[in-house]
Amino acid sequence: MSTRMQTPTQPAATELARPPEAGRKRRAVRLPEQTLARNVLITAVLALILFALSENFDPFTNLRLATVAYYFTALAGLTVLTGLNGQISLGHGALMAVGAYSTAILVGRSGLPLAAALAASAAITALVGVAVGAAASRLRGPYLAGATLAFAIGLPGLADKYPSAFGGENGLTVSPPTPPTSLGANFPLERWQAWISCACALIVFLVLANLLRSGVGRSFRAVRDDEVAAQLAGLNVARVQVLAFVVSSACAGLAGGALVVTTQLAAPGAFQLSLSLALLTGIVLGGLGSLTGALWGALALVYLPQWSDDIAHDFSLSTNVQSNLPLALYGIVLIVVIVAAPQGIQGALHGIVRRSRARLRKNPATQEGA
Amino acid sequence: MTRFIDLTLNGISNGAIYAAVALAFVLIWRATRVVNFAAGGMLMITTFVASSVISSSGSYWLGFFVALAAGLLLGAVVERLLIRRVEGGPPLNAVIVTIGLLILFEAIAGMIWSNTPRSFPPAFSIKGYTVGSHTYLFGPFDVFTVLAVVGMATALLVLFRLTDLGLMMRASAFEPVVARLQGVRVGNMLTLGWALASMAGSLAGLLIGPQVFVGPNNFDPVAIFGFTAAVLGGLDSPLGALVGGLILGLSLSYVSGYAGASLVTLAALAILVAVLMVRPSGLFTSARARRI
Numbered sequence: 136m137s138t139r140m141q142t143p144t145q146p147a148a149t150e151l152a153r154p155p156e157a158g159r160k161r162r163a164v165r166l167p168e169q170t171l172a173r174n175v176l177i178t179a180v181l182a183l184i185l186f187a188l189s190e191n192f193d194p195f196t197n198l199r200l201a202t203v204a205y206y207f208t209a210l211a212g213l214t215v216l217t218g219l220n221g222q223i224s225l226g227h228g229a230l231m232a233v234g235a236y237s238t239a240i241l242v243g244r245s246g247l248p249l250a251a252a253l254a255a256s257a258a259i260t261a262l263v264g265v266a267v268g269a270a271a272s273r274l275r276g277p278y279l280a281g282a283t284l285a286f287a288i289g290l291p292g293l294a295d296k297y298p299s300a301f302g303g304e305n306g307l308t309v310s311p312p313t314p315p316t317s318l319g320a321n322f323p324l325e326r327w328q329a330w331i332s333c334a335c336a337l338i339v340f341l342v343l344a345n346l347l348r349s350g351v352g353r354s355f356r357a358v359r360d361d362e363v364a365a366q367l368a369g370l371n372v373a374r375v376q377v378l379a380f381v382v383s384s385a386c387a388g389l390a391g392g393a394l395v396v397t398t399q400l401a402a403p404g405a406f407q408l409s410l411s412l413a414l415l416t417g418i419v420l421g422g423l424g425s426l427t428g429a430l431w432g433a434l435a436l437v438y439l440p441q442w443s444d445d446i447a448h449d450f451s452l453s454t455n456v457q458s459n460l461p462l463a464l465y466g467i468v469l470i471v472v473i474v475a476a477p478q479g480i481q482g483a484l485h486g487i488v489r490r491s492r493a494r495l496r497k498n499p500a501t502q503e504g505a
Numbered sequence: 506m507t508r509f510i511d512l513t514l515n516g517i518s519n520g521a522i523y524a525a526v527a528l529a530f531v532l533i534w535r536a537t538r539v540v541n542f543a544a545g546g547m548l549m550i551t552t553f554v555a556s557s558v559i560s561s562s563g564s565y566w567l568g569f570f571v572a573l574a575a576g577l578l579l580g581a582v583v584e585r586l587l588i589r590r591v592e593g594g595p596p597l598n599a600v601i602v603t604i605g606l607l608i609l610f611e612a613i614a615g616m617i618w619s620n621t622p623r624s625f626p627p628a629f630s631i632k633g634y635t636v637g638s639h640t641y642l643f644g645p646f647d648v649f650t651v652l653a654v655v656g657m658a659t660a661l662l663v664l665f666r667l668t669d670l671g672l673m674m675r676a677s678a679f680e681p682v683v684a685r686l687q688g689v690r691v692g693n694m695l696t697l698g699w700a701l702a703s704m705a706g707s708l709a710g711l712l713i714g715p716q717v718f719v720g721p722n723n724f725d726p727v728a729i730f731g732f733t734a735a736v737l738g739g740l741d742s743p744l745g746a747l748v749g750g751l752i753l754g755l756s757l758s759y760v761s762g763y764a765g766a767s768l769v770t771l772a773a774l775a776i777l778v779a780v781l782m783v784r785p786s787g788l789f790t791s792a793r794a795r796r797i
């Protein structure tokens with residue numbers, strides 16, 4: 136899956152517009168120069184790939200796909216905030232909770248159609264993002280980290296405080312979405328869930344990929360790189376920072392909604408501080424500030440625990456060691472990847488591609504020979 | 506009225522513990538500009554060490570001092586082996602490494618000591634003093650808690666303000682290049698900063714252990730409130746850490762006593778946001794132009 140998706144996304148998702156290189160001309164497929172046209176094309180290709188994958192996946196893998204998709208939705212929003220605008224947030228897990236509870240209440244209690252409920256959840260979370268962003272725009276570095284951390288641990292407390300509205304510890308359950316009858320009577324539920332979650336991810340990808348190449352995206356980066364210079368250039372720094380927080384929150388809210396569609400449950404246990412930390416980990420692990428990096432991060436967040444679980448089960452060990460080995464492997468992988476590849480997975484891949492291209496250009500003979 | 510006094514005393518004793526953890530965050534932030542998310546894991550490990558030593562030797566004080574020494578050692582090792590590699594890189598990378606370290610420490614503790622929390626003995630009786638007919642929620646162990654934290658803070662203050670070593674450490678933190686030109690081994694000073702911070706954390710672990718029990722995840726709330734206290738006071742100011750810890754301890758004690766324990770985390774959020782909106786760099790950071 137990963138190798139197939141890598142080629143089409145890479146040019147749009149890399150953060151900076153690279154000057155056209157000589158090596159590029161060799162490529163068989165030339166993508167359109169115009170940003171919107173290119174991103175629409177890439178999104179359509181991705182949609183086709185995801186459609187083909189979900190048709191062939193078993194129900195379990197389709198749920199995995201849905202999970203990767205909603206993680207990507209949240210990570211893409213966070214990487215815009217942290218990677219492109221330079222604001223750290225340890226509170227995105229709580230923002231996902233806002234979206235998740237909104238969807239659960241709108242669908243479960245108000246009976247809103249799912250698409251409308253998801254859109255409304257993104258909008259509600261964006262509103263919360265205005266408040267958080269306004270506070271955040273006054274804070275920098277570790278102080279912002281501290282405030283958003285307090286937000287992440289404080290907000291789930293509301294579910295306990297108002298059990299009648301939010302269902303307390305048990306949270307709110309939602310009945311599974313029903314696939315439209317036009318898809319056939321036997322259309323598997325998991326595939327439908329994967330489609331919904333992937334649709335959210337693709338919408339967010341399309342919007343963000345265009346946003347990053349627009350004036351708004353440039354203002355995000357300008358504020359990150361030098362606030363004083365950005366101000367001299369006529370930007371209202373605080374307003375740009377709030378806008379980045381709002382965009383990012385809307386993504387987190389949509390991701391929370393997709394999570395509810397996938398798990399059919401909005402409960403405080405799913406939105407602990409560990410979720411916020413995992414999201415931050417995901418964007419840095421994948422490669423900060425790049426949408427492709429967000430995809431690697433989402434895959435890592437879903438498959439790394441799974442993979443370390445499998446490894447742990449391959450050994451026959453005492454219960455204490457056995458039950459903690461996955462956690463230990465996860466911690467070790469985090470540390471090793473960050474120490475070995477400070478730019479994350481996307482940065483490392485980028486480096487490999489660039490080096491091999493440079494080698495090809497230096498002696499073309501090997502290319503013809505190969 | 507007695508309830509108010511009870512809550513105040515309880516707040517002071519908890520505040521002292523938050524202050525010790527906050528001090529661990531501040532010392533590390535001053536030395537290496539890293540927010541050490543592994544702090545909770547490090548003090549958890551040293552408290553487990555203390556627990557093992559106490560149960561095998563039978564001596565509380567042996568375990569107490571072994572834990573403090575283990576804290577010193579652990580801080581130094583972590584800085585030398587890992588943090589040194591990510592210092593000066595993108596700031597988020599150091600954060601992620603400490604998160605990875607926290608996860609790793611919690612897993613290692615679970616492997617060695619199992620995930621089931623165990624009780625931890627206090628140094629002195631936790632039974633409250635009785636005045637008249639009322640038994641206050643404040644006993645000999647609470648007195649010890651406050652004295653131990655104040656003693657450690659005073660020792661650190663003396664070290665930083667009155668000794669050559671302290672001067673070298675401050676110089677390494679604020680002007681590393683100049684300090685190196687003057688012959689200060691900056692690397693060693695940063696390691697020492699981490700070691701002292703980790704020792705402050707391990708003291709907090711020993712003091713909160715009887716309350717929360719010793720388990721791989723049991724110290725997470727203390728670490729979070731300690732960090733909140735450090736941010737509240739200002740990450741550059743050890744005095745701020747103490748005051749921040751006290752403010753947080755008192756207010757959380759009142760909120761928990763008068764409004765219910767479920768509001769404690771929300772109250773911490775409200776206090777932190779209220780303070781940061783007025784002073785965006787914490788209470789005790791001297792006003793200084795933002796570095797660009």
